[in-house]
Amino acid sequence: MTDTTLLVTSAVRGAAESSGDGSWLSSLADWTVSLMEVIGPVGAGAAIALENLFPPLPSEVVLPMAGLTASRGAFTLAEALIWTTVGSVVGAFVLYGIGAWLGAARLRRIAEWMPLMKGDDVDRTVAWFHKHGWAAVFFGRMIPIFRSLISIPAGVSRMPLWKFGLLTGAGSAVWNTIFVMAGFLLGENWHVIEQYADVFQYIVIAVVVALIAWFLFVRIRAAVRARRESQTGQV
Template sequence: MDWLSQWILSIIDNLGSVGIALMMFLENVFPPIPSELIMPAAGFAASLGKINLLMVIIAGTVGSVLGALPLYYLGSKFDEVRLLRLVNRYGKYLLISPQDIQNSQRWFDKYGKSVVFFGRMIPAIRSLISIPAGMARMPLLPFLILTAIGSFLWSTLLAYAGFVLAANYQKVAPVVESFGRYAAIIIGILVLYWLIKRIKQVYQA
């Protein structure tokens, strides 16, 4: 077990569900802290009887939703040019690059509000997708609902995997990384199918 996993487990031992929520909050604001380790480790702790699995999932969801708000607020206060200038100057301290912002913006432009939901389950963009949502002035309530649902599913998947795998929970991370590479293709196919279906409906009307 590496030092990061040990640190995560020690936080859970000392702070319980509050610690999980706090780490998931930080994971959204500070993307290099991976949910792919936090939630499976919390699931592992639940398998040992240290914490209830449902509380793990709820805490992970609450932390994710709260962590999405600062980035949403940041996006709502800056246009793309000013934001990229800010990230170019200070992003290195949070390990965020202008390219990360541009990638999340492209996802939002391409898939619209639905990416707030789907994006919560794609490691490459899950934290930063809140920024273009804020820049697009997406209404807060739909943003929170889609973020909560996506975060709940993501937290459930990771926590349950850690719970089932127990001491082997670290095997979850490589699988999640592979999922992230193929998720964009899957979502693209689903969106294309939806567009084709809508076009056919328009022409048949």
């Protein structure tokens, strides 16, 4: 390891130990910093591309480390910002491709096969995306979980590639800049912003769980009501 890598890894391990999440955070830190050491800022971009494909990988950890590494002189701040944004766009386009491959017709068949789902749900989602897709793609890049998932309906709806790429790049640039700059300016205290990001993520997860619970409640109630009406009609 280079001196810069050792300094960054030590800083991240110290933050992980102080937060009581040493093994998980340290492993991620070692892997990401090693990647940046081998291929420079491209490594940060690769890590963010993977974060888009696998949402459990927290960009709130990877991005500040890119800024912290840049502050140590391994590469420039501009390179960190550019390559992390490129990584976000690349990961998003992979998910866009999956959505385009699935298509609305195939998703309708899947929805009809799933309990409590209807093919019309897919149609309504596609119609909603055609109307609000630009805002969903742009602002979705700043919301945990959604920044990965939103690329799939974009592909299903066949949003123009140039438009999807532009909105994804712009939204990702805003989000990435906040966390890369935090790592660059806060240095070894980069983990302070992670605490606030965790709160935001928990709020998002709580909202998603609440929406899913409400959806299930409405669909189950409708199914029970339909069954009762069917039994009454038979009598």
